[in-house]
Amino acid sequence: MISRKMQDAMNDQVAAEFYSAHLYLSMSAYLESIDLPGFANWMRIQYQEEVSHGMKMFDYVIERDGRVLVKAIDAPLSEWKSVVSVFEAVYEHEQKVTGLINNLVDIALSEKDHASHIFLQWFVNEQVEEESTAKGIVRQLTMLGDSKAGLFQVDRELAQRVFTPPATTAR
Ligand code: FEO
Secondary structure, three states: OOOHHHHHHHHHHHHHHHHHHHHHHHHHHHHHHOOOHHHHHHHHHHHHHHHHHHHHHHHHHHHOOOOOOOOOOOOOOOOOOOHHHHHHHHHHHHHHHHHHHHHHHHHHHHOOOHHHHHHHHHHHHHHHHHHHHHHHHHHHHHHHOOOHHHHHHHHHHHOOOOOOOOOOOOO
16 A cells, blocks of 8 residues: 555645646647647647646556545646747746656655655656657757748647557556
8 A cells, every 4th residue: 555645745746747737738729829730739749648647646546545636726827928938838847847756756765665666767757758858849949040931840740749648557
């Protein structure tokens, strides 16, 4: 059975993953509003990924005979200055999430909870990918500068992204 301390921390992270989902859905709506449907699609897939992260942890707590508590989610921002500022905010947000995941790993170690430690490695790896992807898009957009043709091209590329559920789930 999962310890109370680990369970509570995981419940906080379930809420944090759903906040990320809300944030990316709001960004998707903003990107639609500035006529970038491909970027909006990319962000909509990101929303689905965050929901799957939250559910992965939700299922894990239940599998360990813990109790999941579904918490209130704060409203995210709804306006940004530009598409670049959106992706800078994604990169910044993912760095914060990495810190939250690292804290969970620290708790798993202090609780001597080896199962949670192993479970959390998926999230540790995922954060490396999340930060790298967001940073890559910021870099790409920065290189484009004011090129409308370039922005249109990237928008078409990001329109191709589809949701692939995580290969490993807790149950
Ligand atoms: Fe759930 Fe974007 O990491």
